[in-house]
Amino acid sequence: MALVVQKYGGSSVGSTERLLAVARRLIAAKQRGDHVVAVVSAMGDVTDELLEKALEISDCPPEREMDMLLATGEQVTIALLAMAIHSLGHEAISLTGAQAGIVSDSSHTRARIQEVRTDRVSEALDAGQIVIVAGFQGLTPEGEITTLGRGGSDTTAVAVAAGLGADVCEIYTDVDGVYSADPRIVPNAHKIDVVSYEEMLEMAATGARVLQLRSVEFARNHGVVLHVRSSFNDNPGTIVREADATMEQAIISGVTHDTSEAKVTIRDVPDRPGVAADVFGRLADANVNVDMIIQNVSEHGTTDISFTTPKDDLVRARQAVGRVVADLGARGHTVDESVAKVSLVGAGMKTHPGVAAKMFRALADADVNLDMISTSSIRISCVIDAAQVGTAVRALHTAFGLDEGSVVAEVAPAAAGGAS
Ligand code: ADP
Ligand code: ASP
Ligand code: MG
Numbered sequence: 001m002a003l004v005v006q007k008y009g010g011s012s013v014g015s016t017e018r019l020l021a022v023a024r025r026l027i028a029a030k031q032r033g034d035h036v037v038a039v040v041s042a043m044g045d046v047t048d049e050l051l052e053k054a055l056e057i058s059d060c061p062p063e064r065e066m067d068m069l070l071a072t073g074e075q076v077t078i079a080l081l082a083m084a085i086h087s088l089g090h091e092a093i094s095l096t097g098a099q100a101g102i103v104s105d106s107s108h109t110r111a112r113i114q115e116v117r118t119d120r121v122s123e124a125l126d127a128g129q130i131v132i133v134a135g136f137q138g139l140t141p142e143g144e145i146t147t148l149g150r151g152g153s154d155t156t157a158v159a160v161a162a163g164l165g166a167d168v169c170e171i172y173t174d175v176d177g178v179y180s181a182d183p184r185i186v187p188n189a190h191k192i193d194v195v196s197y198e199e200m201l202e203m204a205a206t207g208a209r210v211l212q213l214r215s216v217e218f219a220r221n222h223g224v225v226l227h228v229r230s231s232f233n234d235n236p237g238t239i240v241r242e243a244d245a246t247m248e249q250a251i252i253s254g255v256t257h258d259t260s261e262a263k264v265t266i267r268d269v270p271d272r273p274g275v276a277a278d279v280f281g282r283l284a285d286a287n288v289n290v291d292m293i294i295q296n297v298s299e300h301g302t303t304d305i306s307f308t309t310p311k312d313d314l315v316r317a318r319q320a321v322g323r324v325v326a327d328l329g330a331r332g333h334t335v336d337e338s339v340a341k342v343s344l345v346g347a348g349m350k351t352h353p354g355v356a357a358k359m360f361r362a363l364a365d366a367d368v369n370l371d372m373i374s375t376s377s378i379r380i381s382c383v384i385d386a387a388q389v390g391t392a393v394r395a396l397h398t399a400f401g402l403d404e405g406s407v408v409a410e411v412a413p414a415a416a417g418g419a420s
Helices: 016-031 046-057 063-087 119-126 153-164 197-205 213-222 275-285 311-328 355-365 386-399
Strands: 003-008 035-040 092-095 102-104 113-116 130-134 137-139 145-147 168-173 194-196 226-230 238-241 254-258 261-270 293-295 302-310 332-336 339-345 372-376 379-385
Touching (some): 016 035, 016 063, 016 130, 063 137, 153 213, 197 238, 261 275, 261 339, 302 311, 379 386
Parallel strands (some): 003 168
Antiparallel strands (some): 102 113, 254 339, 261 302, 339 379
């Protein structure tokens, strides 16, 4: 008997028909003799709709109340899915994050799971029930409801799988797996059969929203093998696991993009020791995440500093930067919301020189101007004009031979199996 955790995202539970289809899948797993835990997201676009409602009331709602609001989305799904399973003649119990023992820290709207107390889930499984857990939500030790950041149901699923020592953690979504680029932007992207945690981390961090970044970190830290696959068919998906010798190393695994960040530039900052520490210290104090940073060459004792930050953090960033400008006597600041980041990810980069040059050439040939550049050992990212993001991603995908049909052998056949 295996213990199976299956996570279903918003579009997989987006209607009554879809809920019934998921119920049938869970029942089929149970009938194969497995213990089954489902982790589910809010239906369809419910989370976005709740966010819009909140922003109609206030452009900076209290984060505790945001969590109270957003957590309701998942609670609707768990109850309806349990009812669907009952209507098909099987036993199921729905549990909120709190009831399922998901203990988080108190950073509202982006809380981190600290612990999963699995007793109640285990008891229900032992009693023969299919257990349905609300994704994306937790409870602080003080009894406050939190949410885990957008896409957080992935992390709930991995945490529950780790806590229970599950044999399988399947992430069911609306595409067949992790692709070499977002299939909505690159129609001839190819599905990756197996990808290492290391590469998946970089892909998730740079915009491949198919898995929340934190869920991949959690999976790597706890050795949970993930199987990302479609809830609309039975095709094998993508296995995410530790790299080993059987995993053939493509030079480039994927091209990702992210339009969720804005670029902030502070003009004419005095160029002296301690200024960058001051600027970014204050941004950190204001809880503003900073991604890329560029400081221009100093002229006449002043310089421009640019950085990118999630648009979600912009209200706080503008306030903090406004204070920095006044205190440092800088000339002012500008915010550009129409930027995008395109990234190339691949572990083979470590040993293959020339990848950056080839990337910049491909973007130049597509007439894409580069605004900022950053690298890690297995990633190169460029900030460009958001209007060119599709052109840029497709140009890179083709230039690096990733288009479906032009890939020879992404993965050694022996490595393509896994937890399904
Ligand atoms: P869910 O609601 O199931 O959690 P998400 O919308 O969060 O689904 O994630 C799935 C989406 O991620 C896909 O529909 C796809 O457009 C997008 N995506 C972005 N990059 C990738 C990629 N490299 N591979 C697969 N999907 C990707
Ligand atoms: N419903 C939440 C969101 O839309 C969590 C999730 O779907 O994973 O971000
Ligand atoms: Mg998601």
